[in-house]
Amino acid sequence: MATGFFWDERCFWHSGGNYTLTMPVGGLVQPLAAGGLPESPETKRRLKNLMDVTGLTAELAAQTAPPASREALERVHPAAYLDEFKKTSDAGGGELGHHTPFSQGGYEIAALSAGLAVGAVDAVASGTLENAYALSRPPGHHCSADTPAGFCLLANIAIAIEAARAKGLVKRVAVLDWDVHHGNGTESIFYDRDDVLTISLHQERNYPTTTGALADRGRGAGEGHNINLPMYAGSGHTAYLHALDRVVIPALEAFRPDMIIVACGFDASVLDPLAQMMVLAETFGAMTQRIKETAHRLCDGKLVLVHEGGYSEAYVPFCGHATIAALAGSAIDAPDPLGQSLRMRQPSSDFDAFLRQSIDRMAEQLDL
Structure with a gap:
């Protein structure tokens, strides 16, 4: 089975309009290019272009999906929120x-x-694809049921999970969010x-x-089913892999999901303007x-990255x-x-040891 790649040019056309993220325009504040939003189509479009140029896209089952x-x-979002969103959208945004x-x-x-996420999860859960991206x-992990935030307007991953559950394709799902910002919407x-x-x-x-x-572990039936790992600024290659080995993989092994979904942000990178990782x-x-x-050990390789x-x-x-x-x-x-230049800027061995020790302490508090 192939790896699926779900994309659509129309998603690159999402726009935040004339908007400045950090400060109001006027006086001595000159408007920023492209409305001032860091969330632009170019990071996604340039990724797709690079994949086309190297030939990687040709190796994938590239496709779109319906909205x-x-x-x-409505399995995730109240009708009133969706109605207001649609009304505002139709009126010009x-x-x-x-x-x-x-x-x-x-x-x-x-x-x-959201439909791209739904299509990817459906195809992998049903066995049509081995895994998918x-x-x-727009992204989704900051959007709660009735409140958008942080560039996120719909909870893409939650919508995809509930769609697969409604079809009886999954029962237990693990969501790993390695975006540098907390996945508060999915959590809620x-x-x-x-x-x-x-x-x-x-x-x-x-x-x-x-x-x-770290102390936010879930509530009621969900107690123990939410794990936060707040990482120190400056964490790099070694610390992130240690976090996976020490916390994430043991937690996945204990949970035994039917599928793993990764909220895949690339803003923990050393060159990202909105983080210090x-x-x-x-x-x-x-x-x-x-x-x-x-995923191959736990759930027949069923893995989707969004x-x-x-x-x-x-x-x-x-x-x-x-x-x-x-x-x-x-x-x-x-x-x-x-690569070589950025490797030379990785944390020192002493700081790396401190970062790994901090992860170990968090793992102990999480009973992992």
Whole structure:
């Protein structure tokens, strides 16, 4: 079976309109290019272009998928929220939450973005594909049931999980979020449930600043089924792989999911403008390989990666290429043009030891 690659040019056309992220325009503040949003189409488009040029795309089952249906959306989002989103979208766009602007047609593009995740999960869960990558845009992991946030308008992964559950394709799903920002939306949707394990590796107090604590383990039936690993700024290749080996993989082995879904952000990279981490392109490839091997042990290889953040137009394509090549088991390589230079900027051995010890302490508190 092949590795699926779900994408659609229309997702690259999502726009936040004329919007500045950090400060109001006027006076001595000159408007920024492209409206000022770091979440632009170029990181995704340049990834797809790089894959086309190297030949990686040709090795994949590349396809689109229909937009998520209203029925699928309502399994996660209240009708009132969807109605307001559609109304605002039809009226020319606007903003419904924190840092979530959209232009006319934003509702339809967001439904298509969610549909790519739904299609990928459905195909892998049903056995049509071995595994898959969904190049979803806009992203989804900050969106709760009724509140968009952080560029996220619909909860793509949660929508895909509930669609697969409604068809009887999965019962227990693990969501691993390695986007550098806490996956607060996904966490909130499943916080009371024991059939979905949510794990988030994120930079401590980056975004959102009030969520993602180690002590937040779930509630009621969901107690113990939410794991947050707030990582120190400066964590790099060694620390991230240690986090997978010490916390993530043991937690997955204990949960025994039917499928693993990765909220795949590339904003922990050393060149990302919205974080202070030191992860390399090769790190993402290595993490993907580890989770792929874990999926083969636990759930017949059923693994889906859904694109989230990542804001370095130059570096995201190489992070994504390394990830998707590892997912597909491809020998096609896109050598990191800054690899040697960036390796020399990795944390010192003393700081790396401190980072690993901090992860060990968190693992002990999580009883892992």
